[in-house]
Amino acid sequence: MSKTDFLSWDDDLDLDILLGEYTDTDPIVDSDDDFVLETVVHPPKKVKGIDKSLSEHGTAADGYECPDCDKILKSISGFRGHTSRQHGKDLKATDHKANKPDVLVHVQEKENTHSSTPQISIDEIFPNAYKSTLKALEDDPMIALFGSTDFLPILQVSKHKPKVEEFFFNAFCAIFKDNTSITIEADRETIFSCFHRIRLSDTLQTGGITLFQSLGFMDSSVITNFVQTFLLELMNQVLKEHLLKKMKQTQAFDDSLTDNDQKILFYIAGFIIHALHKRYNKLKVSSLKEEKLLCVQGLQESSDTKTFLSKFKSWTVKKDRGGLKLPTDNFYLLVRHMEIIVRQSVNLDNLSASSLCKDSLKEKIMDAFMVKHYASQLFPASDNTLCLMEDIVNMFLTVRGNAVSKLHRRKLAKSNKQNAKKPSKPSSSLRQVLKTKVTN
Known part of the structure; x- marks a missing residue:
């Protein structure tokens, strides 16, 4: 089981990137393989009795195994693209994760304490x-x-x-x-x-x-x-x-978000655009690079026309030092709906390992009706909608998970500090004895 299967609890975000600074190193950048719908992960070979499927952390290689042809695909979008096109099936990638961590085995078996958006029949x-x-x-x-x-x-x-x-x-x-x-x-x-x-x-x-x-x-x-x-x-x-x-x-569900919540989500939406632009700008395949950058450009508001989002721009404008982006209405609404799904799916008062599984949350967001609706509005002509959405959802969960983890680390530290204090010795005076009897 690898910590990459879960939302980050320990790693700090790069504030230079979050605040819009252009840096040479970008931890989000991956190889071109991540943008291919059917990136196949070849099964590792055993050499002299040693199982190479285990990484240095003792976990098996990541991927999603097709139940029909046994191909192992690298991403959720790759798995879904493969199974729908090659086998005509709509399967969940998390149900077919190769070398699934133990904690994920029972995730699908029990319902979360938070109900998700009810299905319409x-x-x-x-x-x-x-x-x-x-x-x-x-x-x-x-x-x-x-x-x-x-x-x-x-x-x-x-x-x-x-x-x-x-x-x-x-x-x-x-x-x-x-x-x-x-x-x-x-x-x-x-x-x-x-x-x-x-x-x-x-x-x-x-x-x-x-x-x-x-x-x-x-x-x-x-x-x-x-x-x-x-x-x-x-x-x-x-x-x-x-x-x-x-x-x-x-x-x-939108009514549950305060204006301050929405200002932060507007800021996060702009950061995602910035991060995607940096990531796709480093692709080596020119045709793929052009298509991705064109899609990202469509997420950014290019005019100064006032919209219903104008009141949420204040924090972004105040923090802007030249690198922040203003999202279009539809992209902001997409990010806002992702936040709503996270709130429905994760009970912050009763956190567990299974409730913070990245893949499970990713698929829950990508399967949501309104997420698909906004995606179809944002990327109407793209053949890589699933790939783009997986990148957007992954970046959102990285930021969101880090915020949740910091909040709960502070609560845990405060709780541990209080528990560490030695309880004061109860008084044995007559007055204290009488007080205790009256209280009881």
Whole structure:
């Protein structure tokens, strides 16, 4: 087990970097390999009976092992990119960590004391989405072209027949059964692939014709046209409802952050931009370097236009000595949501080794709906979104973990100091004896 598996408790941050100074040495810089989605870590060989898989600290080499082809990949983004592209699976890297530390084995087995953002099920959003679909089709001027057919009468009947709603609900339950995330392009591709497969299936089309013929509509071509049109609009409304629900949930957690908290997060967001720029500027592969730097440039606010973030700039402006960056609205909101997830996931009053596992926290943040939403806004055309997000999350946890550790080290030192004091000898006087009896 290596201390790199956990948030830092001992190492101090480099204040020159944190405060925006440009230095020649940057502890964050790694090799170009860290930016390749499928960086394979080759299994170590045994030489003369010695197991080279152990490092000088006695821990095995880092990496995530693909359960299908046994490849060991260096990063979470590399593992996820490999398993999704090569095997079509959405797997958690922490569940497949090579040489997993003992403390991580049981992390997934018990729930954290802090609840995370509740998942939104299709049951919650479908009723509103169904009503919105009926309204949208009623108001659609193109639908008026079908006035002489049974299309509009079918629409009117669908409002008052529970079994019609149940028919469409069952179809969407099948679509969203194994696909709950819809924020980034890869997720949507999976959803829509399943959606189109089900809507064009003979089972659904036959079921639709049977249902509406039982309601008195005999023209199968009109029924099929209605079902297909309704399904397409219903999918649009389901996605809208899903996003609205998530944004409402996020807003509830945003209110827990004070203005001072947000000033600090704004400052940290600027530091992350600065650190990423320094890191990517030292890449040797020119094409990769250009792409990464272009993505980082998009995180930085380039105009002086006042936004809702203006009130959070005061600390950054005061501390700025030429190197601090001002984040865009979306990047700040991303950092703020990462803070919210950390607060939900880590119970600061009951810290343990498992609650501070870096990989577990990284994946929890990277899987969050709103994190994926902001990532898709910040990196809409990048093929390396996962890599970029892993770097951002890692830097955030480095700063955040250091702050938490310092706070708890101070508390621990204070507690130890108080415990070290010798208790005063109780008085044996009559007055003290009487006081004790009255108290008891």
